[in-house]
Amino acid sequence: MHVLVIYGTVEGHTRKIARNVSSTVQSLGHQTTVFDAGDLGDVDLDIADAVIVCAPVHIGAYPTAIAHWLKAKAARLSTLPGAFVSVSLAAASPFPEEHAEIQKITEALFERTGWRPRMVHQAGGALRYPQCDFLKRLLMKHIAYKEGGPTDVTKDHEFTNWNALAAFVEGFIGDCAQTAGAAAKEKSPA
């Protein structure tokens, strides 16, 4: 299988997640191509057997580049098995209401774009305080406080559960392989 891994990022952590997703897919014996949402114009979806989209939540929404691209390609994407990895601080929050909130944000993306993936994973993101300017650091600290996260701005904090992410990707690829196998069986003469 050839799996497209498409991601959007603002601070860089979702790039790390997309690359990790790609490595997991490759370790299962499949080919991958990784695209940044900024260069999405010329992605040839005809090369893909499946798509995994990774996008972070920033101030209650996913990057517009990803949302626009999903909307433009929703019809074609709907013919491919798809998975979505949402990246946020809320996913790692100890507060259930934060998890419910992030589910709503994810659902709003699917409603708005018309793309509905087969599987969804909510991954914890990262707080890269030291690399941010004063105002952004203040905003992040406020969000972290609200989500029950760390507010020590002197260092980075990472909340991604890499084992859970790998298990999700393995589950998705296993499901794709099963569907492809069943389709091939249906086509082949008895």
Ligand SMILES: Cc1cc2nc3c(=O)[nH]c(=O)nc-3n(C[C@H](O)[C@H](O)[C@H](O)COP(=O)(O)O)c2cc1C
């Ligand atoms: C300016 C800013 C706003 C954010 N807003 C939210 C938010 O509304 N909800 C949330 O759960 N996480 C929020 N986060 C946390 C990000 O989802 C997390 O830092 C993620 O790892 C960012 O991914 P990226 O590095 O790929 O941009 C925010 C982070 C920043 C820097």
